[in-house]
Amino acid sequence: MAHSAEQIAxxxxxxxxxxxxxPGDRLPTMDAITEQYSVSRQTARNALNILKNEGLVIYRGGASGTTVRQRPTERMIRSRGMERDNLGYxxxxxxxxxxxxxxTRTEVVQEPVPADIARYLGIEPGTFVTARKRLNGDPEVPEHRxxxxxxxxxAAVEAVPVIAGNSGLGGIYDRIEEWAEQPIAWEEEVTAAIPSPDEATALLLPPGVPLLRIIRTSTVKVDGRPLVVEVNDIRMSAELFSVRYPMTRKGAARWPVQPASADFYTS
Structure with a gap:
């Protein structure tokens, strides 16, 4: 029975x-896989590419061939919560x-808003908006970025034009709060995404490593109604970082709880 690339992988x-x-061990060569599984070189190549695209192996060429990639055993837990120092939030x-x-530097551009971001802002996808883009990182750990x-x-840019340029001390959040005369309310959503080639390059991501994506909305009330004035799309390596937060007890889950009255697995 012939093996498929998926079965070999x-x-x-x-x-x-x-x-x-x-980690560091060399995988069988394409010739060895071809002989062992009685498959074509293309099938052997496809099998190795599957593992490469999953981030499990790396191809270094020459005598090194394809080896098992050293993957992080621990992730840096990204604590969440807005804090403040002399630079701002x-x-x-x-x-x-x-x-x-x-x-690198902060880039301020005018571009069509992506459809998923437009949903948070409550505007039509493709609407040209101001976007501020930057690449941050740990000066001591190059891959932490x-x-x-x-x-x-x-509407926020129209009311506070300075946030579309040099926003001054404290940045855009200070300017927005000064304009709104109220604190910003922040909310975050954690999800995942496949990186684009440009994102993988900027974040130094090996093939097969997904993005941890945090979408943060900034909301103030204007004329008594909530307005999402900014959406922050934050992306980082899902292999190097994680998000941890406490689970809160709500409603009937508050202690002391009432005895259960039905079997979850048979109801």
């Missing part, structure tokens, strides 16, 4: 997951020292 993946193949004490990655794209609601 599954066998090799199991050897990696079980620890039989350790920042999200999470463990990134307070992060700055623009050397050689994040992309942050800040999309501004046109």
């Amino acid at each position: 599954a066998e090799l993946r199991q050897r990696i997951d079980s620890g039989e193949l350790q 920042y999200s999470g004490a463990n990134v307070q020292h992060w700055r623009l990655v050397e050689g 994040q992309l942050t794209d800040s999309y501004l609601h046109p």
